[in-house]
Amino acid sequence: xxxxxxxxxxxxxxxxxxxxxxxxxxxxxxxxxxxxxxxxxxxxxxxxxxxxxxxxxxxxxxxxxxxxxxxxxxxxxxxxxxxxxxxxxxxxxxxxxxxxxxxxxxxxxxxxxxxxxxxxxxxxxxxxxxxxxxxxxxxxxxxxxxxxxxxxxxxxxxxxxxxxxxxxxxxxxxxxxxxxxxxxxxxxxxxxxxxxxxxxxxxxxxxxxxxxxxxxxxxxxxxxxxxxxxxxxxxxxxxxxxxxxxxxxxxxxxxxxxxxxxxxxxxxxxxxxxxxxxxxxxxxxxxxxxxxxxxxxxxxxxxxxxxxxxxxxxxxxxxxxxxxxxxxxxxxxxxxxxxxxxxxxxxxxxxxxxxxxxxxxxxxx
Amino acid sequence: xxxxxxxxxxxxxxxxxxxxxxxxxxxxxxxxxxxxxxxxxxxxxxxxxxxxxxxxxxxxxxxxxxxxxxxxxxxxxxxxxxxxxxxxxxxxxxxxxxxxxxxxxxxxxxxxxxxxxxxxxxxxxxxxxxxxxxxxxxxxxxxxxxxxxxxxxxxxxxxxxxxxxxxxxxxxxxxxxxxxxxxxxxxxxxxxxxxxxxxxxxxxxxxxxxxxxxxxxxxxxxxxxxxxxxxxxxxxxxxxxxxxxxxxxxxxxxxxxxxxxxxxxxxxxxxxxxxxxxxxxxxxxxxxxxxxxxxxxxxxxxxxxxxxxxxxxxxxxxxxxxxxxxxxxxxxxxxxxxxxxxxxxxxxxxxxxxxxxxxxxxxxx
Numbered sequence: 001x002x003x004x005x006x007x008x009x010x011x012x013x014x015x016x017x018x019x020x021x022x023x024x025x026x027x028x029x030x031x032x033x034x035x036x037x038x039x040x041x042x043x044x045x046x047x048x049x050x051x052x053x054x055x056x057x058x059x060x061x062x063x064x065x066x067x068x069x070x071x072x073x074x075x076x077x078x079x080x081x082x083x084x085x086x087x088x089x090x091x092x093x094x095x096x097x098x099x100x101x102x103x104x105x106x107x108x109x110x111x112x113x114x115x116x117x118x119x120x121x122x123x124x125x126x127x128x129x130x131x132x133x134x135x136x137x138x139x140x141x142x143x144x145x146x147x148x149x150x151x152x153x154x155x156x157x158x159x160x161x162x163x164x165x166x167x168x169x170x171x172x173x174x175x176x177x178x179x180x181x182x183x184x185x186x187x188x189x190x191x192x193x194x195x196x197x198x199x200x201x202x203x204x205x206x207x208x209x210x211x212x213x214x215x216x217x218x219x220x221x222x223x224x225x226x227x228x229x230x231x232x233x234x235x236x237x238x239x240x241x242x243x244x245x246x247x248x249x250x251x252x253x254x255x256x257x258x259x260x261x262x263x264x265x266x267x268x269x270x271x272x273x274x275x276x277x278x279x280x281x282x283x284x285x286x287x288x289x290x291x292x293x294x295x296x297x298x299x300x301x302x303x304x305x306x307x308x309x310x311x312x313x314x315x316x317x318x319x320x321x322x323x324x325x326x327x328x329x330x331x332x333x334x335x336x337x338x339x340x341x342x343x344x345x346x347x348x349x350x351x352x353x354x355x356x357x358x359x360x361x362x363x364x365x
Numbered sequence: 366x367x368x369x370x371x372x373x374x375x376x377x378x379x380x381x382x383x384x385x386x387x388x389x390x391x392x393x394x395x396x397x398x399x400x401x402x403x404x405x406x407x408x409x410x411x412x413x414x415x416x417x418x419x420x421x422x423x424x425x426x427x428x429x430x431x432x433x434x435x436x437x438x439x440x441x442x443x444x445x446x447x448x449x450x451x452x453x454x455x456x457x458x459x460x461x462x463x464x465x466x467x468x469x470x471x472x473x474x475x476x477x478x479x480x481x482x483x484x485x486x487x488x489x490x491x492x493x494x495x496x497x498x499x500x501x502x503x504x505x506x507x508x509x510x511x512x513x514x515x516x517x518x519x520x521x522x523x524x525x526x527x528x529x530x531x532x533x534x535x536x537x538x539x540x541x542x543x544x545x546x547x548x549x550x551x552x553x554x555x556x557x558x559x560x561x562x563x564x565x566x567x568x569x570x571x572x573x574x575x576x577x578x579x580x581x582x583x584x585x586x587x588x589x590x591x592x593x594x595x596x597x598x599x600x601x602x603x604x605x606x607x608x609x610x611x612x613x614x615x616x617x618x619x620x621x622x623x624x625x626x627x628x629x630x631x632x633x634x635x636x637x638x639x640x641x642x643x644x645x646x647x648x649x650x651x652x653x654x655x656x657x658x659x660x661x662x663x664x665x666x667x668x669x670x671x672x673x674x675x676x677x678x679x680x681x682x683x684x685x686x687x688x689x690x691x692x693x694x695x696x697x698x699x700x701x702x703x704x705x706x707x708x709x710x711x712x713x714x715x716x717x718x719x720x721x722x723x724x725x726x727x728x729x730x
Contacts, residue, residue, distance in 0.1 A: 013651075013678055015620060023618045025647040027677045028670055091669035124669075125677040157679050178676065253388045255380060282390040286378075296668070296686075303661070303668045303686060304456035304489075305393055311543065311689030312392045312490040313378055314522050319686035321661075321668060324676030 010039035012108075012154030017127050019083070026153075027125035032083035034127035034151060040106040041154035045098040045117060047128070049167075050144040051175050052094040054276040055299040056087035057142035063089075068139030075144070079130050086124035092299040093123030094142065095175050096150055097167065108154050116167075118174050119150070120157040120330060127151040143168060159330045165337065172347055176208035177333035178324035179297045180215035183272050185326065186293055187219035190269050196222030197269035200261050200287055202251045202280060204243055205233040208297050209274035210346045213242040214336050216270070225264045227251060229275075236349070240342035251275045257283035273298050281306040285315045297322035375404035377473075377519030382492050384448070391518075392490035397448035399492035399516060405471040406519035410463040410482060412493070414532075415509040416540050417459040419641040420664040421452035422507035428454075433504030440509070444495050451489035457664040458488030459507065460540050461515055462532065473519050481532075483539050484515070485522040485695060492516040508533065524695045530702065537712055541573035542698035543689035544662045545580035548637050550691065551658055552584035555634050561587025562634035565626050565652055567616045567645060569608055570598040573662050574639035575711045578607040579701050581635070590629045592616060594640075601714070605707035616640045622648035638663050646671040653682045662687035 010016045016039060018024055019031040026032055038044055052060070052075075064070035079085050086093050100115040111117060119126060132147035152158055161170050183199075190197040199216040203209040204226030216224050226243030228234050234246045245264040249257045251273075261268060267289040273280055278300045285306070288294050294317055296306065306319050337344050375381045381404060383389050384396040391397055403409055417425070417440075429435035444450050451458050465480040476482060484491060497512035517523055526535050548564075555562040564581040568574040569591030581589050591608035593599050594615060603611045614625040616638075626633060632654040638645055643665045650671070653659050659682055661671065671684050702709050 011620070013620075023620070024644070025619050025651075025674060025677070027674045028644060028647055091667060092673065121677045121679075122673040124673050155679055156677075254390050255376070255378075255388070279389070279393060282393055286390075299669050299672070301668045302456060303666045303671075304664050306668075306686045307664070307689060308457065308487040308489050309390060309392045310686075312390070312486045312521075314486075314520050314690050315688070316690060316692055317688065319688055321671045321675075321684035321686060323680070323682065323684055324672060325679050325681060327681055 010041055010154070012041060014125065014153035014156070017151065025125070027122065030082060032127045034083040034129045036129070036149055038102060038104040038151070040104045041108060043103045043107045043109055043111055043152040044101045045096070045150045045152060046101045047096050047098040047146060047148045047150050049097045049171065050085060050094055050123065050146055051096065051171050052085070052142040052144060053092045053175070053299060054142060055090045056092045056094060058276065059087060059089050071139040072134045072137060076130060076134060079128055084123060084126055084128050090299055091124065093126070095119050095123060095171070096126065097161065097171055098150065101149065109152060109156070109158060111158065111160070116161045117158045118161055118171055119152065120159055120174060120177070122324070126156070143171070157325065162334055165334065169337070169347055170334070172207055173211070173333050173337050174330055176211060177329045178326055179208035179272070179274065179322060180211040180336060181326035181329035181332050182295060182320070182322060183212040184215040184219040184332065186295060186320070187216045187221050187270055190293065191220040196220050198223045198225065198266055199270045199272065200225040200227060200266060200268035201243065201272045201274060202227045202284060203274035204228060205237040205346065206274055207347065209272070210240065210242055210343050211333055211336055212272045212274060214340045214343050215332070216272070217242070223265045225261055225266060225268065227257070227261065236346065240346050242340070242342045251283050252277065252279040254283040254286045258286040261287040268292060270295070273301065276300050278302065282309045285310045285313060285317055288315070288317045290316050293318040293320060295320045295322055375406055375519070377406060379490065379518035379521070382516065390490070392487065395447060397492045399448040399494045401494070401514055403467060403469040403516070405469045406473060408468045408472045408474055408476055408517040409466045410461070410515045410517060411466045412461050412463040412511060412513045412515050414462045414536065415450060415459055415488065415511055416461065416536050417450070417507040417509060418457045418540070418664060419507060420455045421457045421459065423641065424452060424454050436504040437499045437502060441495060441499060444493055449488060449491055449493050455664055456489065458491070460484050460488060460536070461491070462526065462536055463515065466514065474517060474521070474523060476523065476525070481526045482523045483526055483536055484517065485524055485539060485542070487689070491521070508536070522690065527699055530699065534702070534712055535699070537572055538576070538698050538702050539695055541576060542694045543691055544573035544637070544639065544687060545576040545701060546691035546694035546697050547660060547685070547687060548577040549580040549584040549697065551660060551685070552581045552586050552635055555658065556585040561585050563588045563590065563631055565590040565592060565631060565633035565636045566608065566639060567592045567637065567649060568639035568641070569593060570602040570711060571639055572712065574637070575605065575607055575708050576698055576701055577637045577639060579705045579708050580697070581637070582607070588630045590626055590631060590633065592622065592626065601711065605711050607705070607707045616648050617642065617644040619648040619651045623651040626652040633657060635660070638666065641665050643667065647674045650675045650678060650680045650682055653680070655681050658683040658685060660685045660687055
């Protein structure tokens, strides 16, 4: 691993693609070099679809006042300037699908030209060029049809798309596959040698939320409480049968949230935050038992709000930054969708992670 | 706990002091009511000193171009507008000391008028009024002499200042006492049933860093690696004898940091981030072994940079948001200072958490 890499000794982390600032990792960099020529361990993908993460899509949509032309221009501008699709406000990206065009002679990913793949790392660190002006994107969904190319590094995780699931479904599942995997691990640990834990899922009718709810139950949760913001989602979630208790509460209202979770059987030993709106840190902490754990998956999470909020409430809770990588995460999530009709139903009905206004986020399916 | 509280049924979390937005916790609120009249479970303190947190002090100093008058005006402006000292950019605050002036009839904190106390929750949620225009503050230290009053809620943690330690020393220790307590817990867990873990402390010559290094060793670390940015701090740290290996590296340069830690005996099973500059997330993750844990104490930590960075490197590491509250944290930190001459020496020498430019941060002692 060296920053003075020359073609022939590229870094598996992609350090050789960083233009500025020097020495940064690709995710932290302002600008990457997205040129199509491969380093020996790289793989080039012809991109057919981006899946913007929910927090980024919402921010861009709000900033564009919902106008598709402005939204297209914003995304094109970011990619042209930064060499990657990383929203400068949220810091987040999303993922992509495409077809492998060329694999370098030392590429370790096991991909061959023609493979249909999805990346499992964020667009925020993936060199990207868009060549079609996003002409086919109507701006109303976070799934963005496009043409162009992307570069995968030696250590970039990508997976061949499963043959038995429709591409938009697989993409939507893979986009959030870190959440059920980490939830499963934490719930298993919480239940070790004790009572099966109470688990609260904030945003349980969304993509990462429904997968996490199913994963929590399989990992041995004693009670799964699903929190949603309004009646429509509550009915959908109840029908899906993924949780034991459905609670309607605003996750941004700490006192109300904590009281609702308590009334449903809480406080929770494990609270999973899948609501992509700011301001949910305090409520999540307050809904969690002393000695419990909060997993933050929302990219709208504020580090300082969580740290200082817990301290301010004298709350002895373990707070985890939701790492999107857990070994085996893609397989675990795809299996949940295959085996849990409730999860599949929610995904196929196009329920999005959006919980503030119930705006559907997967209209393309 | 209710938002429609009337005098007589205040919330132990201080919800009744929130002016806007309604329903927010005091830490998340934009503006608090700092009026001196007490609710039954509250305690009023006559403030004699604020201790701004390092990230906030640095940001304010940079924004003021280092001019004391501008710095004073900035702090006064924030407190007047928000009813608390919460830096709007960093979201962080600090802590305070003072003398108990009045305790409400139902105050559960066990404090009496005349007690000299320090708050152990952030200024970012503590109602505060400053009455002396900060005339005694020279603007060159994060320790701010001042006159005014602050309100403690029923659940606000505060501690009577120890009689055997000088006040500035005790204050500096209590300000960061969550770090050694959580480090101790995580290192103990990491060592359970296996090899004593390797622990890397980024910013080991600073306040939270030196305490965390001492705590890690006492909790059973097999090897403690202290990372500092330059030779002067390296010599200071080596003399203090708190770590087994001293490494000079820029924590913002991921590849260089990881290589330095590796060469010193890493990767680490536990990495503790005490460097209050942005951009350390990737390096911390890269310096940590698969299956290891990173504890982020720096308020300059970016949630999305940590989450997406770990994912982007396919790093299976547990990432903790450094909760400032762990039961017994104040006692543990004060005991470390009493018993570890190396820690006490660093604190008394005025070594600050600043690691970018070695600017001393505790000149007042």
